[in-house]
Structure formats: structure tokens, C-alpha cells
Amino acid sequence: MSCRSKMNATDPEAADDEELQPLAPSALPPPSSLQKHALYPVAIGYILCSSLLMVLNKLALQVFPYPSSLMGLQFISAASTVRGLAAAGKLDAAPLVWSQASKFLLVPFVFELAIFTNIKLLQVSNVETAIIFRTLVPVITSYADYSCMGREAPSRQSGTGLFIVCVGAFMFAQSSPNGLRVDTWLWAVAYMVILAFEMVYVKYVLESVPMTTWTRVYYNNALALLFWPPFLLIGGEYTRLHAAATALLTERYTAAIVVASCAVGVGISFTGFGFRNLVTATTFTVVGVMNKVLTVLLSTVFISSSHSTPLSFLALMGCIGGGTMYRQGGAGGGGGMER
Numbered sequence: 001m002s003c004r005s006k007m008n009a010t011d012p013e014a015a016d017d018e019e020l021q022p023l024a025p026s027a028l029p030p031p032s033s034l035q036k037h038a039l040y041p042v043a044i045g046y047i048l049c050s051s052l053l054m055v056l057n058k059l060a061l062q063v064f065p066y067p068s069s070l071m072g073l074q075f076i077s078a079a080s081t082v083r084g085l086a087a088a089g090k091l092d093a094a095p096l097v098w099s100q101a102s103k104f105l106l107v108p109f110v111f112e113l114a115i116f117t118n119i120k121l122l123q124v125s126n127v128e129t130a131i132i133f134r135t136l137v138p139v140i141t142s143y144a145d146y147s148c149m150g151r152e153a154p155s156r157q158s159g160t161g162l163f164i165v166c167v168g169a170f171m172f173a174q175s176s177p178n179g180l181r182v183d184t185w186l187w188a189v190a191y192m193v194i195l196a197f198e199m200v201y202v203k204y205v206l207e208s209v210p211m212t213t214w215t216r217v218y219y220n221n222a223l224a225l226l227f228w229p230p231f232l233l234i235g236g237e238y239t240r241l242h243a244a245a246t247a248l249l250t251e252r253y254t255a256a257i258v259v260a261s262c263a264v265g266v267g268i269s270f271t272g273f274g275f276r277n278l279v280t281a282t283t284f285t286v287v288g289v290m291n292k293v294l295t296v297l298l299s300t301v302f303i304s305s306s307h308s309t310p311l312s313f314l315a316l317m318g319c320i321g322g323g324t325m326y327r328q329g330g331a332g333g334g335g336g337m338e339r
Helices: 003-010 037-063 067-087 100-105 106-124 127-147 156-174 185-208 215-232 238-250 251-278 281-302 312-327
Strands: none
Touching: 037 067, 037 251, 037 281, 067 106, 067 251, 067 312, 100 106, 100 185, 100 215, 106 127, 106 185, 106 215, 127 156, 127 185, 127 281, 156 281, 156 312, 185 281, 215 238, 215 251, 238 251, 251 281, 281 312
16 A cells, blocks of 8 residues: 555545534635735745744743743644634634544644754753754655655656755755764754654645635644644743743733744744745755755854855755755655555
């Protein structure tokens, strides 16, 4: 049985019609609410939001050292903003319905798990190690796009682009002052595998569960709150919630940075889902790698003293050039079309 066959175990064609009955077309438009002509604006918005959010999060954590609480505040902000604007008739976001939520439930869980493994990897190693394993994810997702999502195999140009991205990111990490250390295989491999699964699985959900972009944003953030308490417990933040609340209420700079990160978080929710809905999982992942490099540069400029070297800038150009060479595979060419 192919990978596509296994994933189709939840396909409406192979399951009980009542259990997987989608919302009526009048209540919910087709899943691709953004047209292809919106690809470049959405991509630019995603790159800006993604890069700025990570920098804002770093700034916020310097004065608000409660990562799980910050993550939860961003979930609450995004969910309440979308729900409020939907109630005012400013955008189309369907309310939570269990028949739909049950098919979307794994998405926020895997998303939070990817964040958790990334944090653990950074705790036991360094940013360079995380970048190296992050660059390996497109290799996995390109194969998954082919075998599981029914896409054509990457062309020679796309394969070359993926190779250049990986080499460029490796050079960037190698040229950093701390060098490259791969000494934490457990968390590194867990992060790489979970992130690759998240990229492909979310793309599968977007193609199989009909929702508007804002409905997806609302579902992802609202349902993520269900899995938030365990992360508070693991991080030992239950006993520090009062201190976190006090910091937000009494320190203006802290509140401003946290509010800014929450606002950009709403933007990345929209552009992230919108961009992911327009491209393959591998394209989304490659752009994510490029965002990582841009984030490191922004962090160097705005947060710490510059440690850039000519080799690191050359590696950056290599990553960007490799990313522009990649072209997503067409539909229908992959072995995953077998049922």
C-alpha cells in the first residue's frame, strides 16, 4: 500500500459519509479562497511576518521570560481577533463545529510539538545546529510531496536548488563564531521528523478539509489552546503566571513588545495558511529556511552585536539563490496517486 493509500484512510470516498460530511457550499466556500495571482503578495507578507515575529519573540523573551505564556497569548490574540472580526461581518470565519474540528485537531497539536522540540534542541545545542537540521526538512518533504501528495518528482533544477539551500545553510552555520555542533541527535532528529510531518500533513488537511483561510486561522489558534496547559506544566510556568501577569500590567515596554508579537502573530497566521494553501509543502519549507537566515541577520542587527563574516553573507546569497531555483512539482506525476 502506498503512502497516499494510507493517508486516504480518512478520505470521504473511503469513509462514512456522515462522519466526514463537509459544510455546505453556501456556508463555506472552496478551500482555496486565495487566487493564484495573490501568491507573491501573500509570500512577501509571510516572509516579513515570519522574520519579524521571531525577532519580536526574542525581544519579548528578554523582558518576558515566559515562552509558554507568550505562545498562549498569541493563540488567544489570534483566535479572539478572528472571531471578533467575523462577528462584525468583516471577514468569513466559521464557528467551531466538532465535525470539522475533529478532522483538524492534529494540526495545532503537531504545530505545538514542533515548537517544543525546537526549543529543546536550542536548549541542548545552539541555533546553528537547529538551522542545519532545518535545511534537511525540504529533502523529506519533497519526497513526501511525490509519494504521499501525488506531486511530480522535483526537476533537476529544483533538486539543484534544494542542494544549494542545504549547502548554503551549512556554510552559514559553519561560519558562525561558535562553529557547528551536532551533539544532540535525539532532539535534532525529533525536531526534523516532526517538522517534516507537520509540513506535509497540514498541506494534506488543507486539500481535504474545506475551509476559508480565516476559518483555518481561527481553528488552528482556538484548538491550540486545548494543548497549551501541558506546555505550561512542562515549562514550570503554572507557578509563575502571577509574575507574568504583573509584568504585562506594570511594565509598558514589556507590554508593547508582547502586544506587537501578538499582532504580527495574527498576520503570520493568515499569510502562513494562505501561502501554504497556494504552494507545495516543500516550497513552504524552503521559504521557511530562507526566513531562518533572514531572521538571524535581523537578530544580529537589532538584538546583538554583528558577528557576520564574508563567508556568512556568501552563504546567505547561496540560500536565497537556491530558493529561487526551486519550482513546485505539478500534480499527478507522483507514485502517491496509487490508491
